[in-house]
Amino acid sequence: MLLAILVTVFALVVSSALIPNLSLFVLRFVLCNVGWLVQRRTRSRRDAIISQARTEEREFISECAKSPTQTHTVDEDWEKVDSSTSCLGTTGSDKTREDEDWDGIIGFFHPFCNAGGGGERVLWEAVCATQKRWPKAICAIYTGDNDVSKAAMLQRVETRFNIQLHAPTVVLLYLTTRKYVLSSMYPYMTLLGQSLGSLVVAYDAFNLVVPDIFIDTMGYAFSIAFCKLLFPGIATGAYVHYPTISTDMLESLDDDSGVKGVNSGAGKGWKGYLKRTYWLAFARLYGWVGGQVDVVMCNSSWTSAHIRTIWGPQRSRQPFRDPTVVFPPTAVSELESTIKVDSESEKTRQPVILYIAQFRPEKNHPLLLRSFARFLHERKKSPSSASQPQPKLILIGSVRHSSPDETHIYNLRLLAHELRIRDHTTFLCDASWPTVLSHLSTASIGANAMWSEHFGICVVEYQAAGLVSVVHDSGGPREDIVIDLGDGATGFRATTEDEFAAAFEAALALPMEEKVAMRLRARKSALRFTQEEFSRKWIAQLEKLVNMRTR
Template identity: 70%
Template sequence: MAFLSSLILSLLILSATVFLLPKLAGALFGSVFRAVGWLIRSRTRSRREYVIARARFEDAESRAPSAKEGRAQEDEDWEKVDSSGPGGVRTASSSDSGTSGGGDINKKEGSKMDEWDGIIGFFHPFCNAGGGGERVLWEAVRSTQKRWPKAICAIYTGDHEVNKAAMLERVENRFNIQLHAPTVVLLYLTTRKYVVSSSYPYMTLLGQSLGSLVVAYDAFTLLVPDVFVDTMGYAFTLALCKWLFPTVPTGAYVHYPTISTDMLASLDDQSGVQGVNSGAGVGWKGALKRRYWQFFAQLYGWVGRHVDVVMCNSSWTAAHIRTLWGADQSHNNTSTGDGTASSPAVVFPPTAVSELESSIAVDASSEKTRQPLLLYIAQFRPEKNHPLVLRSFARFLQDRTQTPGEPQPQLVLIGSVRHSSPDETHIYNLRLLAHELRIRDHTTFLCDASWTAVLSNLGSASVGVNAMWNEHFGICVVEYQAAGLICVTHDSGGPREDIVVDLGDGATGFRAETEEQFAAAFEAALALPEPEKVAMRQRARRSARRFTEEEFSRKWLDQVQKLVAASR
């Protein structure tokens, strides 16, 4: 009897230990993270006060009647204060107000929500890249400034070579977005190298994700925001924020899931068209890659469930995030969402639809000014698959019958290049490929083109091209449509799900996957009779009105105000 009692008691103790030990360990780790967070807040408090005071001073000065336009850039020594002490401002922004959009920002302040004067931290280490993700960032900043004029928008960036004045000038030139400079603060990271893919030749996804924790810690030691938003896709940073600062609301704007079920499926693809890992699941190395990706997908999902507000840039992205992050799989609607991990809100990226419509005519008269020019606007990076466009264009030129006196089709590739990065090598290889394909005389590369140059090409081109497999959304495709170009896009991702779709009154473009299909689509688009070309261009323009800057701003603020309310 005594033995039986001892056995039962031992089993009870063992069961209690197994049940309670994980909870005790979790509570212990949670306490340690919160203690570290408290120390970070304490050590950065004076720096926070200094940044706020500086922003308030510049804001008041910019609004004062005596403020002179075009005043000289003020002394920037304040941003070089030694960061070793608790009050050091190692990475605050420069204080130029040359690109101030104050007149655009002013509005009546009524409710307490309008008077919110906290700090929204935007985690975007590559904010000077000049791509679609950066357009989203800066449009989000502009919308936030208009909604909460007293709020400070702090951008965590690793672009040390650009001060605030130059950054905002480029934002205006590239995206035609004017910002109120005093309430924009740039915080310069010193650890951005830890999220660069070239730093991890193996296990890149895991390496970058863990590296983002280092960069996020760097960001928090600069300034702890009242609201923290990741606009680049580093979900692990949001989890770290929650562990360190449980009271800081977090938001994610997801452009592209770090891993997706489509990526896992591409391992078994034998066609070679599903991305750079197409068919890589063969053999023991393929089996290891599959297991690694499956493990990472589970880890990514666990991290994503820590986010308070989730926004996705397309129906395709939202479907994958819901599958990976959602604890509740009962939500099946891909077009709407309440902003949770189980039901992400679809917030289409902002596109300059209104400006393009007012600048570029689409009618029978303007059709006569269009040239047989194919335009591809995309960052010069491997995933954009420029080689497929070059090979397809070469095949198209080779197969077509040239009519005497007819102008020869041209291909123009426009994109940003991150300097001192693999992008420069990539574009060099693209130029070599154009030479090998004997289309160099028919191909033009424009790097880091201004918005004026982009607008000019959108007005004169006839066809807009996008060749990325599973493009998460495709801002450039919407720009093509708004400018009246006939789209030829990859039959996947956002272009297939949301953009190049038949809205009931006819096709708005062409979709393709292979080199042969792209070449045939180029031929079909250029060979359309003039009345059909004009009709398709006008249908595409009507379709583009779903993706305006105003629509983005409205949906962005619907979600961010939840974070602002939580921070109060």
């Protein structure tokens, strides 16, 4: 009952974004008192979490002392970071940090932290950077993956992303209400449904422990506004991968080409009118919500531009008004050191098109499958094709089990069969990092077919591995990644099936010398997206939040 009342009250609060004359004073007062009660009720659990973390830390140190030769690699990395990157997040000053021993709790709101996608890489790299900067701080992850223990989770993080975390200061807090943010719960008005559903999940999270800093790393901005109303003193941050609604989405309603996402051309008729009205109202509400966040980080120039447009007018009173672009971390250094790019390695490359993306509808795998089928069809017309190795398409991605993802990949397999490319197409679900690395080292082309991809971590991985990228001409890949930095093209961009098919042919037909040159230019371009660069920028933003707590 209390939870239903809270959601109703919050709905009234956020409606002030649509009804400016509605006074918020009483409602803020009520929610603030509810927050006080939640803090009081969960104080003992907070103390227990801190005590357990400190106990595990002592046990870890004790084990290391007993077996110094078997100290985990992550501990060695800790020493390297403490000594060599103590200036992370500063502007070059050598001043001593007063907050270096800060030992509060940072809550990371990421209900699907075991999904294994690019967003999860950002989460775990952020946790890793945070641990190294504030070794005594506790990183609490609010997750709905109740069937995964901490040990199994950290092992998966190491296997999937090659990220080694310091276990004692990582705490998994298990949510029981994650179902309320599933799109399947809301067949109509999905954006609003999931956003209000995130309030239920956030309330569940705060009843597990109230953190000192609350950061949403998955895109549930409503949870942050809810946090600020319940706990005004908590510093909040958002790492925005993709705006919940954007001007691109609104423009797609009038698109007749059918290439601008799943809602392309949906603005016609009375249903289209209602949808447009609903989206415009939601955009205004979303803008108000974004105005409550203390520190905003965006993963690309594209995302930042949309956040400035929608959130900007509501952030005039925030001390850190403008969003900061913090490019997602990519294993550029590892890929560079592991995979060679030269005329000799070119001989080992195979005519393989690789697509690394979660198996979800928005990644637009059907466009890639149809483009590949068209490419093969056109290739057969060439007299020389019979004597050349047959191109193959390999799709690698994570699948959220017991979710629509499993149905989606089943439908993709059926489509490959219908297009008669099943024998030339391979699906790899939840592949380990070594497996991904192996394919990156032998494939020739890296593809991305998503319209308005917010960034495109996989595209950076392609570049760092020396693949020739063929990506959708929109979003982050167009604005930040596959660009000419002044010394030549770093890949190809396309929109339609014909354009993708032609780009595949052009990429494979490049003379060896030009192909190697493009691969090297792409690798050089990828240096802008290293893990070290992400850590530096992440810490700079997180320091703002820590300073808000230590003042």
